[in-house]
Amino acid sequence: MSSHLPEPAVASGESPQRQFVFISDGRLQEAPTVRHLLNFLSPLRAETPCQKVLERFLAQPDLYALPVIDKESRPIGLVDRRSFIEFFSKQYSREIFGRRAIVELDSYDEYESANPLIVEDSCSVEDVAQMIIDAGMQHMVTGFIVVSGGNYLGVANGHDLLNIITQRKQAELHYLAHYDHLTGLPNRMLLADRLERACRDAERKNSLVAVLFIDIDRFKQINDSLGHSVGDAVLRKVVERLKLSARRADTVARLGGDEFVILMESLDDQADVDLVAQRVVEAMRAPIEVFGHSLVATVSVGSSLYPADDTEISPLLAKADAAMYEAKARGRNGFRRYAAGTAMYNPARIALENDLRKAIDGDELVLFFQPQVDLVTQEIRGVEALVRWRHPQRGLVSPIHFIPVAEESGLIVPLGNWVLCAALHQLRQWQMQERLPVRVSINISALQLRQGGFARYLAEQIEAYAIDPCLIELELTESVLMHNVEGVLQTLHEIKALGVSLAIDDFGTGFSSLSYLRRFPIDRLKIDQSFVRDIERTPTNESIARAIVALANSLSLDIVAEGIETPAEKSVLEHMRCSEGQGYLFAKPLPAEEIVNWLGVSRKELLLSY
Known part of the structure; x- marks a missing residue:
């Protein structure tokens, strides 16, 4: 705690540079300020006796810190729970000291105190994150004081700051x-999600869903010539013309290249599909004026209907695609419905x-292994098992x-089970040869984990291969934990009871909820890697990485950074006390026999070569 009012992080009246971020539907939203994090917490007066402060901490174990204000309601300190107790x-x-005023305690040499972080409510979350980084992350747990014109408004904590910054990054990643x-249109992934939801709604409402598959005729000639x-x-x-041709409720998506889809929901009549398809064909016949060129870009359109053409969701796009190629075969610049017996065009995927x-x-499948190393000593701490496919022709x-x-x-599911067994088999081989006694991380899919009796x-595989379970780590994505929470929690506790450790892969790209980190038995x-890439010159990435490291430390979790490719990235992560790293800077994924050879090279000598 400090009895001296520090300068606010952003002076009153200062107008920070406006920042924007993509949100989930592709629109721009102004970046949030600390107002979004504000929590009112009844402050302590400067004359409050220390005994009263102690009683309040003991009565409210969820309090990390308490703000202290003077008679003018201006903050003069922040009492840290840990150091105070x-x-x-x-x-x-x-x-x-029990009867003394809290403000007197700060002048006592043996009491550990630090200047509080005080910011104006107009300060952006990015600026606050940078302040916390510059202060050495000491405010990550205790939080900071928020003022307006210098007067106390409330407090904000580092966990909420981490969540909101992570959500912004997630929104950008979601958009990408x-x-x-x-074009800004939904891509194949988002289209697939909307198509699935549309079909499920149609099943409940007894309505129809249509897919229009649209391909620009001879588009390659435009690219090649102009x-x-x-x-x-x-x-x-x-x-622009597709959007004008579609209904307002329809989804217009780009699959890639010159292929587009219009998803039509809540239909009662096939005639509505034909009407939109014909509008699309007609809209493209007018010349397009670009860069002094006048071009005609006609289209071929094919349609399929749920549930008339298929009661399964996945074949609908393929059938609309097949109908589109029928339209091309009949001279292009036209529309065809899918008909039974139409040749499916996509044999490559099948x-x-x-x-x-x-x-x-x-x-044909083989495992590669990528080392995970101690960022300080360069000693190997583990390897991640990664599946590769050696196709006889491809x-x-x-x-x-x-x-x-x-x-x-x-x-x-069978692929994941193969990876699990192959990794345990390799681990057993290394144990028998007395080589590589480190943990092996194995990715587990959501479907695998949800299989009954996983x-x-x-346990059966661990026993069959005679593996020390302490050497096994299962990697899960954040989304795995969000479905059937109670069932997943039970399965994870059963896994932990075997002695196997658990890791959250790609942390920060999913839900990033503190509640599940506390509830689930994560190690x-x-x-x-999206937060690691160019971390030395990307403040948002550095803020998120530092916050994740601080969060992991506060919850006594180990941490490893993925995708480290440059010495600069390693240096930043090492400086923020991230314990382990993985990436091409150390080694690319290697076959089992090459991993053993790789171990023969001194880690420090290896890094000096970069």
């Missing part, structure tokens, strides 16, 4: 993940699913391509 736990402290950057800048301008003009099914049962297939197929087809299956947080 520790001081009064000493012998004779109550007898000597769900919206097309060129360049991508002209092509991009054409795409934006096409989007072939990939069939090949993956064979790969799981065959000998070569090494990236997980980016086959994991979505596995999730959509349900193959993620903990029992895990480790993994800072998502």
